Amino acid sequence: MRAGTLATAALIATAPLANADLVVLQYHHVSDSTPAATSTTPSLFEDQLGMIESLGLEVVALESGTRAALAGELDNRRQVAITFDDAYSSVYQTAAPLLFERGFPFTVFVNTDAVGRRGFMTWDQLAEFANQPGVLIANHSKDHGHLAQKPGEPEDQWQARITASLDGAQTALEDRLNVRIPMHAYPYGEFDHKLEQAIAERDWLGFGQQSGPIGATSGITRLPRFPMATAYGQLDSLEHKLLSKALPVAADQLPSAVISDNPPELAMTLPDSLDPGRLTCFASGQGKLTIQKDGQQVAMTADAAFNSRRFRYNCTYPAGDGRFYWLSHQWVNLSQPED
Numbered sequence: 174m175r176a177g178t179l180a181t182a183a184l185i186a187t188a189p190l191a192n193a194d195l196v197v198l199q200y201h202h203v204s205d206s207t208p209a210a211t212s213t214t215p216s217l218f219e220d221q222l223g224m225i226e227s228l229g230l231e232v233v234a235l236e237s238g239t240r241a242a243l244a245g246e247l248d249n250r251r252q253v254a255i256t257f258d259d260a261y262s263s264v265y266q267t268a269a270p271l272l273f274e275r276g277f278p279f280t281v282f283v284n285t286d287a288v289g290r291r292g293f294m295t296w297d298q299l300a301e302f303a304n305q306p307g308v309l310i311a312n313h314s315k316d317h318g319h320l321a322q323k324p325g326e327p328e329d330q331w332q333a334r335i336t337a338s339l340d341g342a343q344t345a346l347e348d349r350l351n352v353r354i355p356m357h358a359y360p361y362g363e364f365d366h367k368l369e370q371a372i373a374e375r376d377w378l379g380f381g382q383q384s385g386p387i388g389a390t391s392g393i394t395r396l397p398r399f400p401m402a403t404a405y406g407q408l409d410s411l412e413h414k415l416l417s418k419a420l421p422v423a424a425d426q427l428p429s430a431v432i433s434d435n436p437p438e439l440a441m442t443l444p445d446s447l448d449p450g451r452l453t454c455f456a457s458g459q460g461k462l463t464i465q466k467d468g469q470q471v472a473m474t475a476d477a478a479f480n481s482r483r484f485r486y487n488c489t490y491p492a493g494d495g496r497f498y499w500l501s502h503q504w505v506n507l508s509q510p511e512d
């Protein structure tokens with residue numbers, strides 16, 4: 174365990190648990206006519222915004238909200254940030270008018286090579302957004318490639334590839350829109366330790382696609398967001414997500430997202446204030462996981478190997494008042510074909 178992990182773990186064990194954390198919602202298309210796996214219907218999107226209003230949640234800008242949550246500065250303020258990946262045209266046509274009507278800030282993560290192509294926003298539309306108060310335009314790579322180092326990929330080739338994609342997108346956003354926001358959303362939500370280091374060296378915040386809120390123990394290069402495609406954003410489960418809190422486990426004690434064994438093991442240490450017997454975890458497509466406990470240390474491994482490129486272990490813990498602590502760990506199997 175690294176020194177930073179020890180310091181964070183000691184802080185968690187002795188300090189009161191945070192009262193509120195930042196929930197980040199992740200969207201792609203807002204449309205009835207685009208692929209269901211990455212789409213939220215307009216009617217559901219409007220209902221989701223209505224639930225945010227009815228719960229009295231504060232919708233905040235992503236960067237400032239994330240930094241406040243990481244610093245443990247939210248106290249009892251319950252905040253939400255709204256994000257869109259890829260800059261699809263439905264964001265401009267359908268989602269944005271509903272957000273502007275409510276005065277809700279939002280962020281669009283842009284893969285810059287796609288701008289102006291069929292189904293994507295244009296540079297003029299992005300410029301219009303960039304000039305609106307409360308709208309952030311940020312980096313989603315140049316080419317939307319899989320950025321984790323490929324098996325057998327030489328180090329110099331990988332470095333050249335991610336430099337072109339990460340920095341090429343940032344340069345395009347600065348040249349075309351005069352914006353240089355220090356945030357990146359990983360294409361497909363895929364990252365490994367080396368890619369996280371590349372994001373850290375640029376002093377950027379790195380956002381994934383694993384679910385969960387952002388709190389003081391979250392990792393700045395593997396920040397969670399709740400996917401809001403229609404299958405995952407239904408109102409019967411949305412309230413639990415909107416009111417959730419980050420499971421107080423130091424992010425740097427968690428393993429790499431890239432698996433070395435299949436199925437992989439997830440191990441972590443819970444703070445003394447939490448009873449390991451009340452933790453519940455599930456694996457994608459396999460259901461409830463058996464949790465091994467040794468004091469405050471817990472470990473879990475799925476019963477069978479996974480044949481998908483990406484999958485998750487999702488853990489929750491009751492936090493009182495019908496709320497839950499939440500942690501999701503996304504795994505990436507680089508031996509499986511890219512999307």
